[in-house]
Amino acid sequence: MPNIKSSILSVKTDAKRHAKNLAEKSRVRTASRKVMDAVEAGNAEEAKALLALACKTIDQAAANHVYHKNCASRKKSRLARKVNAMA
Secondary structure, eight states: OOSSHHHHHHHHHHHHHHHHHHHHHHHHHHHHHHHHHHHHHTOHHHHHHHHHHHHHHHHHHHHTTSSOHHHHHHHHHHHHHHHHHHO
16 A cells, blocks of 8 residues: 555545446446347347447447547447348
């Protein structure tokens, strides 16, 4: 634990930010996994519906600066390619 007051506060805020980012990334991974499960099961309609939700979740994470905008775009693109490959 640091002795300097600003460093102590920095450790606290880093922990808060880390927890928020971890939760946001977990939401994105869960949404992506649901899309992939639907693709593997062969449910095209369900996969398209889940893709829209996953894209929204990824966009929100990018808006909160959890992911860079290019990283978010890449994630959405890869999911969309897998869903479109079913058709």
